[in-house]
Amino acid sequence: MLNCALIKFKEVRDKYGYLTPIEEKIDIPFEIKRVYYISKVEQGVTRGFHSHRKLHQVLICLNGSVKIRLKNPDGEEVIELNEPSLGLYIGPYIWREMFDFTEGSVLLVLASEYYDEDDYIRNYDYYLEEAKKRF
Numbered sequence: 001m002l003n004c005a006l007i008k009f010k011e012v013r014d015k016y017g018y019l020t021p022i023e024e025k026i027d028i029p030f031e032i033k034r035v036y037y038i039s040k041v042e043q044g045v046t047r048g049f050h051s052h053r054k055l056h057q058v059l060i061c062l063n064g065s066v067k068i069r070l071k072n073p074d075g076e077e078v079i080e081l082n083e084p085s086l087g088l089y090i091g092p093y094i095w096r097e098m099f100d101f102t103e104g105s106v107l108l109v110l111a112s113e114y115y116d117e118d119d120y121i122r123n124y125d126y127y128l129e130e131a132k133k134r135f
Contacts, residue, residue, distance in 0.1 A: 001077045002135060003091035004070055007058060011085045020085050022060075022110075029089065030056045030112040037062070037108045041101040048097040051121045051131065056112035058087040059098075064105025071095040073132045081107070093131045095124065 009027055012019040024032045041047065048069075059068065065082035072094055079088055080100075087110075090096060098107065113119065121127040 001070055001072060001075060001094075003072070003094050004077075005089045006079070007087040007089055009085045009087060018085070022087075024110075028058050028087075028110055032110050032112070033114050034111040035109070036111070037106055038098070038101075039106045041066075041105065043101075043103070045101065046097055046099040049095075049122065049124070051095045051127045052092055052119050053121065053130075054092055054113060054119050055116075056092065057090045058110045059090065060084060060087045060108045060110070062106040062108050064102035065100070066098055066102070066105050066107050067100040069097040069099065071097075073128055073135050093127075093134045095127055095131075 007027065009020050009022055022028060024030065038047065059081060061081035062084045065080055068079045068081060068088060070077050070079065070090065081088055121130060
């Protein structure tokens, strides 16, 4: 799918466990301006239902698993995140829905911009109209 990609992060393994370094503009294709995480999501809850006009994000499931439904005007794809060394890059004008959170899952989000409500597109029909001009 255009404007999305899986990123495999380097893992340093030794007798003490795993260490996964993540560096902006090296492992992440943008400057990180905001970091947040989603946790304690009840079974059956779906989150997201929006797109962004400018924001770039990388989603990393640090614990458990979560499925991400990605949509653009040309199609739809579902990605399961269940490895903390794997990130999902989502660029502008990609609709996203997060679902099937397992108990104890933690979804970390690295964002290219500070929070800006005006960057969100929360109506799917309006998203399709605007996104068709971009793709």
